[in-house]
Amino acid sequence: MKPYEIKLDFVKLAKNFAGRWVALNPDTYEVVSSGASAQEVLDKAAQVGISEPLIADVVRDYGAYVPCVAP
Amino acid sequence: MRSAVDFHSRYTRVKDRPSDAFPEQTELWSPIVQIILRHDKKHFGAFGLLDTGSNWTIIGSKYADPLGMDWRRAPSMTFAGIGNAKNVGYAMDVKLVLVPCNYAWDARVIVSEAADPFPMILLGHLGFFDHFDATFQTRLQHFHVHRK
Numbered sequence: 308m309k310p311y312e313i314k315l316d317f318v319k320l321a322k323n324f325a326g327r328w329v330a331l332n333p334d335t336y337e338v339v340s341s342g343a344s345a346q347e348v349l350d351k352a353a354q355v356g357i358s359e360p361l362i363a364d365v366v367r368d369y370g371a372y373v374p375c376v377a378p
Numbered sequence: 379m380r381s382a383v384d385f386h387s388r389y390t391r392v393k394d395r396p397s398d399a400f401p402e403q404t405e406l407w408s409p410i411v412q413i414i415l416r417h418d419k420k421h422f423g424a425f426g427l428l429d430t431g432s433n434w435t436i437i438g439s440k441y442a443d444p445l446g447m448d449w450r451r452a453p454s455m456t457f458a459g460i461g462n463a464k465n466v467g468y469a470m471d472v473k474l475v476l477v478p479c480n481y482a483w484d485a486r487v488i489v490s491e492a493a494d495p496f497p498m499i500l501l502g503h504l505g506f507f508d509h510f511d512a513t514f515q516t517r518l519q520h521f522h523v524h525r526k
Contacts, residue, residue, distance in 0.1 A: 308522070311387040311478040313410060313425075321393045333412070333423045333477070345444040349422060361412060361423035364440060364497040368395040369406050 317369075325367040330360035383510060383525035385478045387411070409514060409521045413499065414475035416482075417445040423477065426499040428512060428521065433457075435474075435485055435505030436467065438493040445472070449489040457488070465492035474505070481525070483509050 315336040320329065330340045330352035340351030345362055352360040389407035396403055409428040414421055415437070424441060434457070442449050452468035459465070467488035475482045485505035493500065501507075514521045 308524070309385040309479070311385040311411075313387075313390045313412060315390070317390060317392040318405065331423075345440055349444055359414065359421055359423060361425075363425055366497045367393070369392040369408070369497070 320363070320365055321367055324365040326365070328362060328364055330357065330362050332357060333359060333361040336361070383476065383479045383481050383523060385524075386520065386522040387478070389516070389519040389521065407516075407519045409512075410498065411501070411523070412477040413501075414477060415441065415445055415499070416473040416475065417442075417447055417470070420445045424499050425497075426501040426506075428506070428514075428523075429500045429502050430507065430512075430514075432459075432500045432502030433504060434467070434500075434502045435487045436493045436500040436502065437470075437472075437487050437489050438496065438499075439489055439491045440494050441499065442470065442489040447472075447489060452489070455488070457490075465490055467492070476510075476523075478523075485509075 324341055327341050328345050328348045329338050330348035332339055339355055339357050340348045342348045348362055390410040392406050394403050394406045410425050413426045414423050447470050449468040449470050452470050454466055454468050456464050457467055467490040469486055470489050471486050474485050487505050510523050510525045512523045
């Protein structure tokens with residue numbers, strides 16, 4: 308069984324980028340671009356040579372969301 | 379040949395906002411994994427929440443649009459749950475990759491604008507838990523995903 312951990316500080320990410328999209332290097336979690344939309348950060352990431360970035364819609368906090376779907 | 383799926387992970391710490399109901403709650407710990415979404419020739423990574431409360435794997439339109447998905451013309455369905463008793467979702471076929479073990483699979487997912495307020499992909503029973511076994515130890519902030 309392999310250990311796995313997302314080594315990204317979501318709290319710090321929210322502090323710096325809440326309300327924006329970010330593209331991260333998928334191996335290092337370094338922020339390579341930020342912007343107002345997913346497409347914008349994807350385009351910016353491609354410009355710096357990251358062809359398959361990890362993108363995230365950064366929110367101020369997660370407690371306001373209840374991702375529960377009933378049938 | 380597909381990679382074996384067998385990994386364990388800590389829950390990931392995310393920020394929460396204290397409320398009158400939970401005044402001490404400044405953070406949450408959630409079972410989150412890194413995935414890759416692929417559709418036609420477009421692909422990118424995203425975070426997915428292991429959501430055992432969701433019958434389907436749900437992708438917000440904000441993730442589907444940059445993948446070039448023509449989801450508005452896909453077969454539709456309605457579902458309740460995310461703040462509305464009648465949300466509309468559209469069935470789309472995508473390839474997903476579970477990054478921790480580099481395992482790829484084809485999944486029919488629901489694309490919905492109703493999921494856009496939520497920041498991550500919701501990995502539900504159809505599309506995720508029908509491919510993997512998962513156990514959760516929330517008390518220990520730990521989960522395990524495997525497939526035999």
